[in-house]
Amino acid sequence: MADERQLGGDPRLGSQVAEAKCAACHGGPGIDAAPGVPSLNEQYPEYLRKQLAAFAAPAGAPNHRVSAVMEPIARALPDTDRDNVAAWYAQLWRKPSRPRNPAEAALGKQIFLHGRPEDDLPACAACHRPDGTGIRPDFPNLAAQDPAYIEHELRNWEPLRGHRGKLMSIVAPRVKPELTGPLADYLATLASKPVK
Numbered sequence: 001m002a003d004e005r006q007l008g009g010d011p012r013l014g015s016q017v018a019e020a021k022c023a024a025c026h027g028g029p030g031i032d033a034a035p036g037v038p039s040l041n042e043q044y045p046e047y048l049r050k051q052l053a054a055f056a057a058p059a060g061a062p063n064h065r066v067s068a069v070m071e072p073i074a075r076a077l078p079d080t081d082r083d084n085v086a087a088w089y090a091q092l093w094r095k096p097s098r099p100r101n102p103a104e105a106a107l108g109k110q111i112f113l114h115g116r117p118e119d120d121l122p123a124c125a126a127c128h129r130p131d132g133t134g135i136r137p138d139f140p141n142l143a144a145q146d147p148a149y150i151e152h153e154l155r156n157w158e159p160l161r162g163h164r165g166k167l168m169s170i171v172a173p174r175v176k177p178e179l180t181g182p183l184a185d186y187l188a189t190l191a192s193k194p195v196k
Contacts, residue, residue, distance in 0.1 A: 007087035007195070008045045009080070014088030017081045021073055022089075029092055036148040039097075040089035042192045046137030048086035052077065066160050094192040096144045099185035108186025111179055121174040124183070127167065132190040143192040147184035154180040 018028055026040045027033040033040075040048060054065035055074035077085070099105045113130060115123040124142075128134050132143035142150065153160070157172035175183065 007090050008049070009083030009085075009087030011084065011088040011091050014081075014084035014086070017077070017085040018088050021077070022085060025069075026089070028089075032095060033146060036146065036152065038146060038149045039094050039144070041092040041094040042194055043086075043089060043141050044134065044136045044195060045083075045086040045090040047134075047140045048089060049082050050137075052082045052086070090195040093194065094141075094144050096191060097146055097188040099188045100147050101181065101185050102189075104182040105186040105189055106182075107179070108182035108184070111175075111183055112186055116174075116179070119174050119176065122171065124171075131193070132187055133193050136195075141192060141195075142187045143190035145187055147181075147188045150184035150187055151180045154183065 025034050025037045052074045054063045055067055055070040057064040112124040115121045127139045128142050134141040154172055154175050155177060157168060162169040
């Protein structure tokens with residue numbers, strides 16, 4: 001388990017915030033995230049704080065992230081609560097997910113590890129590591145993530161999260177719609193790892 005200096009907040013205080021504001025959708029210890037909602041467990045705390053700041057940012061801001069559900073929640077959280085809840089989720093174990101279509105996971109693995117040169121699509125592993133656990137602080141841990149959530153994010157990246165200068169705004173449009181499911185199902189098969 002990481003200490004508070006590595007987590008950037010107090011996970012004990014963060015557990016209280018998570019229980020009141022987050023767990024109903026995102027789950028927590030022994031509780032699965034709701035279907036189609038990301039598990040925040042074992043996610044890099046810097047990444048979680050960045051996403052909360054993006055949800056809280058005003059519309060039109062360069063980092064604004066759209067979500068009718070998350071915007072009011074993030075805006076109501078003081079910075080210290082964001083730090084603490086990010087620390088709480090970062091040090092929790094992520095329960096493995098399951099692919100919806102295991103037969104498609106092999107195609108997803110090929111794309112994730114090697115890309116798709118004919119579509120000018122680079123390997124996802126270049127930024128998210130071959131094991132899917134990402135690179136701290138900016139490339140998130142995708143291992144064992146909910147496949148419905150991953151597929152939704154890939155299919156809707158531009159309207160929901162696309163901004164000039166973001167690497168995924170270049171990559172996501174190159175993922176053909178029929179490839180989002182296999183990629184998501186492959187990521188569901190990967191084991192996550194605790195934040196250190």
